Amino acid sequence: VANAGEAVKPRPRRPGPRPRNARLSSMPPSPEESRPNLYGLGRPGLRSFFEEAGAPPYHADQAFRWMYRAGRLDPSGWTDFPRPLRSRLGEIARVEEGSIVDRGEAADGTVKYRIAPADGDAVETVVLAQSGRVTLCLSSQVGCALECRFCLTGRMGLVRNLGPGEIVGQVALARSDRRLGDGPFNVVLMGMGEPLGNYDAVLEAVRILTDPEGFGLSHRRITLSTAGIAPAIERLGREPRRPRLAVSLNATTDAVRDRLMPVNRRYPIARLREACRAFARETGDRFTFEYVLLDGVNDGAADVARLARIARGHGAKINLIPYNPVPGRLDYRPTSRERTLEIRDRLAALGARVAVRWSRGAEARAACGQLAVEREGEGAASRRAPRPSQGRNP
Ligand code: SAH
Numbered sequence: 001v002a003n004a005g006e007a008v009k010p011r012p013r014r015p016g017p018r019p020r021n022a023r024l025s026s027m028p029p030s031p032e033e034s035r036p037n038l039y040g041l042g043r044p045g046l047r048s049f050f051e052e053a054g055a056p057p058y059h060a061d062q063a064f065r066w067m068y069r070a071g072r073l074d075p076s077g078w079t080d081f082p083r084p085l086r087s088r089l090g091e092i093a094r095v096e097e098g099s100i101v102d103r104g105e106a107a108d109g110t111v112k113y114r115i116a117p118a119d120g121d122a123v124e125t126v127v128l129a130q131s132g133r134v135t136l137c138l139s140s141q142v143g144c145a146l147e148c149r150f151c152l153t154g155r156m157g158l159v160r161n162l163g164p165g166e167i168v169g170q171v172a173l174a175r176s177d178r179r180l181g182d183g184p185f186n187v188v189l190m191g192m193g194e195p196l197g198n199y200d201a202v203l204e205a206v207r208i209l210t211d212p213e214g215f216g217l218s219h220r221r222i223t224l225s226t227a228g229i230a231p232a233i234e235r236l237g238r239e240p241r242r243p244r245l246a247v248s249l250n251a252t253t254d255a256v257r258d259r260l261m262p263v264n265r266r267y268p269i270a271r272l273r274e275a276c277r278a279f280a281r282e283t284g285d286r287f288t289f290e291y292v293l294l295d296g297v298n299d300g301a302a303d304v305a306r307l308a309r310i311a312r313g314h315g316a317k318i319n320l321i322p323y324n325p326v327p328g329r330l331d332y333r334p335t336s337r338e339r340t341l342e343i344r345d346r347l348a349a350l351g352a353r354v355a356v357r358w359s360r361g362a363e364a365r366a367a368c369g370q371l372a373v374e375r376e377g378e379g380a381a382s383r384r385a386p387r388p389s390q391g392r393n394p
Contacts, residue, residue, distance in 0.1 A: 035091075035092060035093050035094045036049065036092075036093050036094070037093070037094050037095065037096050037118055037119065037165060038063060038067065038093050038094070038095045039067055039073065039095050039096055039097050039118065039165040039169065040163050040164040040165015040166065040167075040168065040169070040204075040205075040208075041164075041165070042064075042164065042204045042207055042208055043060055043061065043064055043211075046059075046060035046061075046063050046064055047060040049093070050063075053088075053092060055085055059081065059085070061213070062078065062080050062081065063075075063078070064211070064213060064214065065213050066078050067095060068168065068172075068208055068211070068213070068214035068215055069213055069214060069215070069216065071172060071175065071176060073095040073096070073097060074095070075089035075090055075093075075095060076090060094118075096118035096165075097118065097165065097168075097169035097172050097173060098115050098116055098117040098118050098165075098166060098169045098173065099115070099116055099173070100113050100114070100115055100173050100177065101114050101115065101116045101122060102114035102122075103177075108130075109128075109129045109130075110126060110127070110128050110129070111126065111127045111174075111179055112124060112125070112126045113125045113126070113127075113170075113173065113174065113177075115169065115170055115173055117162065117163075117165070117166035117169060118165070118166075118169075119163075119166075120142070120160065120166075121142045121159060121160065122142075123139040123142055123162060123166065123170070123191070123192060124139055124191060124192055125137065125138055125139060125170040125173070125174060125191060126191060127174050127179045127180070129179075129181075132183075133185075133186065134179075134180055134181050134183075134185040134186070135185065135186040135187070135188060136170070136171060136174055136180065136185060136186070136187050136188070137188050137190050137191045138167060138170050138171070138187060138188070138189050138190075138191050139162065139167075139170065139191035139192035139193050140161075140162055140167060140189055140191070140192070140193040140194070140195040140197075140198050140201070140202050141158060141159075141160065141161050141162055141192060141193025141194065141197065141198050142156075142158075142159040142160050142161075142162065142192065142193070143156035143157050143158045143159040143160075143192065143193070144156065144157075144158055144192060144193050144194050144197070145157065145158035145194065145197060146194050146197070146227050146261065146262065146263050147262050148227060148248075148250075148260060148261045148262075148263075149259065149260050149261070149330070149332075150260060150292065150294060150323065150330055150332045151330075152326045152329060152330065153192045153193070155329065155330075158193075158197075161193075161197075161198040161201060162193070162198065162201060163201050164201045164202075164204040164205040164208060167201065167202065167205035168205050168208050168209060168214075168215070171187065171209065171215060184217075184218070184221060185217075185221070186221045186222075186223070187209065187217065187221060187222045187223070188222075188223045188225065188246075189202065189222070189223065189224045189225055189243070190223070190225040190246075194226065194227055194229065195224050195225070195226060196224070196226045196229045196232035196233065196236070197229065197232075199232055199235070202224070203236075203239060203242075206219070206222060206224075206241065206242070206243055207241060209222060210222065210241055219241055219242065219243055219244075220244065222243035222244065223243055223244040223245070223246050223288075224236070224242075224243040224244065224245060224246065225246040225247075225248060225290065226245070226246070226247060226248065227248050227261055227263050228247055228248065228249075228261070228263055228264070228267055228272045228275075229263065229267065230267040230271050230272050230274070230275035231275070233245065233247070233272075233275040233276065233278070233279050234275050234278045234279065234282075236279065237278055237279035237280075237281075237282035237283050238282060242283070244285065244287065244288075245276075245279060245285065245287040245288070246287065246288040246289075246290055246319070247272070247276060247287060247288070247289050247290065247316075248261075248289075248290045248291075248292070249269075249272075249289040249290065249291055249307070249310070250290070250291055250292050250294075250298060251264075251297075251298045251303075252269070252298070252303050252306035252307050252310060253269070253306070254268045254269055256297065256298055256303075257269060260294075260297070260298070273310070273313075273314070276314055276316070277314065280314065280315075286315060286316065286317065287314070287316050287317075288316060288317045288318070288319050289307075289310070289311055289314075289316050289317070289318050289319070290318075290319045290321055290357075291307060291318055291319065291320050291321065292321045292322075292323050293320055293321065293322060293323055293334065293335035293339075293340055293343065294323055294332045294333070294334070294335065295323075295332070295333040295334060295335045295336070295339075296333070297332065299335045299339060299343060301346075304343050304346050304347060304350075305350065307347065307352070308346075308347050308350035308351065308352045309350075311347075311352045311353070311354075312350075312351055312352055316353075317352075317353040317354070317355070318347060318352055318353065318354040318355075319354075319355055319356075319357050320340060320343065320344060320347075320354060320355070320356045320357065321356075321357050321359070322334050322335070322337075322340060322356070322357075322358060322359050323335065324359055340356060341356070344356050
């Protein structure tokens with residue numbers, strides 16, 4: 001499956017996000033935009049670029065280090081390049097990581113950025129800091145094709161895939177905003193989008209992030225979360241450098257999962273579990289099941305018993321996620337705190353490894369399932385201009 005997201009065709013969308021996008025893409029490119037953007041190219045892409053430019057291919061490795069390790073985006077400062085090439089680079093290419101157009105901060109220190117990539121619609125990125133641990137939650141698509149019923153991003157439909165540069169650019173921008181601290185940080189692909197629906201770009205981004213001469217992140221610190229595109233999970237298991245895997249299970253029967261997550265009609269639980277087994281067999285890695293608790297929908301005693309059985313069958317850990325309601329937009333209610341703790345204890349008693357991922361960032365609309373770029377009534381001009389943030393503390 002080259003682009004697994006394609007396999008799950010979104011139903012025709014109500015009019016909304018599309019028109020502006022169509023207008024943007026039909027605009028003639030400015031001279032600025034006709035130059036290729038080097039930011040986001042991995043080593044192979046950079047090598048072809050320099051070859052085509054008639055320059056020695058080893059410049060690819062130098063450019064890679066400048067852009068991703070040093071964060072220096074202006075080729076005129078790439079001191080190990082011959083001077084003429086430096087100035088020529090400015091004429092034949094550009095190096096743009098995008099920019100932060102808005103930031104909101106919640107009382108718990110969670111920061112949500114709205115980032116305008118060099119070439120398109122804004123995406124959202126969240127930095128969570130908790131007891132010394134910094135986690136960056138990245139988006140992989142603008143919108144999402146999977147239409148999970150409880151998720152706000154799912155309501156947008158898929159607007160487009162992000163390129164590798166737009167994915168690593170989220171890390172670079174948060175890093176330059178000094179939000180990542182000096183120590184190691186974690187990256188989770190749990191923002192907007194289905195990462196396995198944008199497979200090639202996400203994996204190229206992971207390669208850039210984990211390259212010792214790129215961002216130098218350990219691949220153990222990157223977690224990819226998927227709604228369960230089975231063939232793409234199997235493909236991921238065959239990658240030499242791959243992130244950790246988290247699977248959003250969210251229901252233990254096909255009847256309920258079909259309803260919550262339409263992707264289940266294509267890859268039902270048994271098929272998904274087969275893919276998880278293949279991944280574990282291939283990699284020897286343990287993975288995580290995420291389970292969003294929805295009051296009266298998937299939090300009954302029988303659900304809990306089945307969940308424990310499934311997780312134990314895979315030696316997988318369970319992350320229980322309290323539901324972040326989206327009042328007025330989506331009809332689901334969170335399971336109560338007491339019941340959540342009861343479920344956790346019951347799962348543990350049944351021999352499952354389990355933790356509750358208490359929600360953070362809700363105040364800045366930065367919590368799971370709350371990421372969506374409000375588009376209606378938003379003029380194109382406002383996209384790039386800084387706007388007052390809504391979630392910031394007084
Ligand atoms: N598409 C990927 C990654 C994005 S969603 C996936 O489905 O895994 C990241 C996690 O947030 C998923 O486990 C999803 O089930 C959960 N989620 C979505 N909406 C939520 C909400 N409103 N409250 C809490 N968790 C939510």
